[in-house]
Amino acid sequence: MSKLPAKAKCVVIGAGIVGNGMVYHLAKLGWKDIVQIDKGPLPNPGGSTGHASNFIFPVDHSKEMTAITAESMRQYKEFGTFTETGGIEVARTEERMQELARRITSGKSWGVDGGRILTPAEVKELVPYIDESIILGGYYQPTVGVVDSLRTGTIMREKAQEMGALQSFANVEVQDITVENRKVKAVVTDQGTIEADYVVIATGCWSPKLAAMAGAHIPLTPAVHQMKDIGPVPFFKDTKGDIEWPIIRDMDVFMYERQHGTGLEIGSYAHRPILYTPEDLPSNATAALSPTEFAFTQADFDIQDEHAYELMPSIVGDENVREKYAINGILSYTPDGMPILGETPEVKNLWSVAAVWIKEGPGTAKSVAEWMVLGDSHIDLHASNIARFHEHHKEEKHIKSRVAESFNKTYGIVHPLEQYESNRKVRLSPYYEREAALGAVFYETAGWERPFWYDCNKDLVAKFGDKVMPRTAEWESRWWSPIINAEHLQMRETAGIVDLTAFAYFDITGPSALAVVQKAALRQMDVAIGRVVYTPVLGPNGGFKSDLTIMRLDTDHFRVVTGGAHGMADKKWFADLLPEDGSATIKDITSDYTTLGVWGPNARAIVQEVTSADMSNEAFKFSTCKEIDIKGVKVLASRISYVGDLGWEFYVPMADGPALWDALWEAGKNHGLIPVGIGVYGTTGRLEKCYRAYGPELETEYTVVEAGMQTPKLKEADFVGKEAHVKHRAEKPVAMLCTLFVDDHTSSTGEKRYMMGNEPILTLDKQPITDAHGRRSYVTSAGSAPSLGKHILMSYLPTELAVAGNKFIVEYLGDHYPCSIAEVGSTSVFDPSNERILS
């Protein structure tokens, strides 16, 4: 074997589907001098790729996952390693039938067509060996297929070698990853040390161990997925090649069955969660099969045997069809179910490409390679960004408890608002006890418990009657309450107090602080002290990386306030912009500060009662902040609004929170102040004002112009994405973000139904709509607009169709509902002139 080089531009650790994808795409984007190492042999080094079942269902409710999967399928086809077989997800329950309709709907939104619902008899026609009497139907996706992931990996590796960009070394074990000045320096192996500008960890379930060598975190856990291969099956005796019959997913029992040659593979996500740590995985030498193929534990599969027998009695029930191979295969699971991609926040130039399954491998590799080489990926990866994790997310307890809870949801019906039950109450706001006493129903964001609505407001539901837009269907009533809409209406009449402790805050200070925030912000940051600027943050492609608020507190002191969910990724974004000379620094004060918001027509009267500061419109203008005192507590008050009413956000140190709450609460008694939950703040209040949110509306794949958020005048100072943004401003946008109203909510069964988001917008003849850049029109956000008695849908529509009054169809759970454009662009549908906010 040739000797390891002493230096490389990039060391890629891992030769599974991800590591091979990385070396190929880095080489394709022009990088040379790449070294790939793996502790196992090639072409199957013994990781999860080697025992994968290798089939791909192209639809996921996550747009990001679907896009990555589509790109992966494209590459597998390009390499000739994809076999299209079709696949059917079968339902044993009515609830699952609804879910299958929802999956088809998601497919249409993300551009995966061809899915259709089959009757049991139609399923039987395609798969004669099932017992159709136990199912209610199925969702047939003709584009499902099987790949040869090992072959694909080999091809990609060889192509990178042909480009003269890669040297690969098998049987080389990493012993350490060294770091200097928070930047990766070298990879130490049992066969020598390689100095490297970049290091990529593509080691699947071993990733946490590798990251820890460098002081970084990749919070995932190895988890068992059980699989049993039976055969030979007489029915399959004449099959040719790997696979001819459609793959079946028996969704309600969390299992799949796929023909594999003359055998039938039966896989399960139904067994008890069996979690390991990377240290539990044996070496290649000591493993009985491979390091990620553990001995099968039959007792965990007993019920699955029965379920497989029920669905395919003629095969599984045949006494002469015997077990050929059965394993407890190890896969990577993360606490939130998403991959872990990107440069680690702890170590510069150390990249993670982890928790990526076969169906996502090549697409993920391409996207991360773009991110490394070009600074941004074409597919928006924000939900997979490794920088998303807060500190408590990296704890073993959090990882294990969340994976244990979510493992059986791999094929589950997961409601978009579903909350985790494990590892809750990790972070409590200073008002938690007060809120609990008021009957707060808590949802979690970034570990914080946040009131979503308050049971103490339930009498308001009767007060407002039908205006709360009551829901009867179980699906959209789940994780929802009419109290949310009642709180909204009451806030619009009097005032509401909102706990915003889950915000992330960081201070940027020093002589270069202005330069840093200017570089990050689309909007002008060279403003007067005391100005509050809401601004998009763009990536190099001119797409959105965030939207947030920056307060100028002093000449050299800016405070960034952003949502908790995305806060840590924002922190990394700003930290990466800091000059190397130390002339600006960033300090995370998320755990030190808390925020309360008070909004509504009576907000001024309430606040004025507890402060000596002049809160009048003249003295305290919108978009400004200043320090005031509230009953002896020093408070940073900021006059902004995300709900469309007059009011302020008040920032205080955690310890002062209770006093602030009590002062406002007491003063509010005479002014009809009610506690208001995040259901209003995040959805109803926001949507009535057509405020865009990062993630749903604002993401890498759309531009500021398309979102209707361009400033009349472009600032002179440079900022990330400026060049692309200038270009976007000069072009005619191909799509525009529109606000639509649902015109009739009546379903085919006569029930009123309310969309939840991510549904496709269709033409009146029910055809999907695609813009000139190939992007589908879908509902980015949906929710009640109680003040208007409307259900709002936001959607990007091709510019030529984006005309107020234009009519469309929205598909929801297989039914079709008329809707029409209420507003093109960012003008609010409620209080369009912003009188309330500015009064």
Added chain:
Amino acid sequence: MDVLVCLKRVPLAGGTLILTPDSRDIETKHLGFGISPHEENAVEAGVQLVEQMGGTLTLLTLGPSDAEEQLRSQLAIGATRAVLLETDGQDWDPQGTAAALVDAINAEETKFDLIIFGAESADSAGYQIHIRVAHALNRPIITNVKSMKIENGVAVCDRVVASGREHYEVALPAIVTVRDGLNIPRYPSVPGRMQARKKPVDMKKAEPRVPKLEKVNLALAPSKAKGAEILGNGVDAVPALVDVLKKIGAF
């Protein structure tokens, strides 16, 4: 025809063995468990006899409660019932094990016509239990059997020895130990697994006996040289390959 097969739960080693830190046991953290390969032949022989002649096939083991997993797997290929003599998980010496098996066999209502063992256990390979049991039960025993049939109450067996083949005919009740090559053991089917879940496994506490043999520690055998030598890649490897083929007399 009532047959008894005695089994032992053993770790399934596929790669390099590691010892526990005190060197007294094999590290089994990464290993699955099964039964000794020869015992798979024993169960298969028992299943075939009961299929041909009727009667029952009972399985007997001494081991930790986890050995139920191995009993269920063998029940899945056709055994009737099983008895598990539950230990605290420690290895027992051959005297203690044999004595416990004998007591259990004597306690059974069924007087087994044939008791089958594997020739040796895959882990300790002591070659003792079957002989001790035969002695205690005062039954004839034929060891290392490669071929067996039962005709008119007589076990007709061949065993392979260095000098050739030995032929035995022994009237039942008898004890036989079998080797690989006797038959091809079947794997479980899913229906077999499902039936096995419902078959009786009598769990009995095995009364501890004073060991007469003490395990001090284990030592790993020196590792063999690497099994594979890479001759080259693609066409470049052809001359070396031809040399090797010549050397081994392939042409």
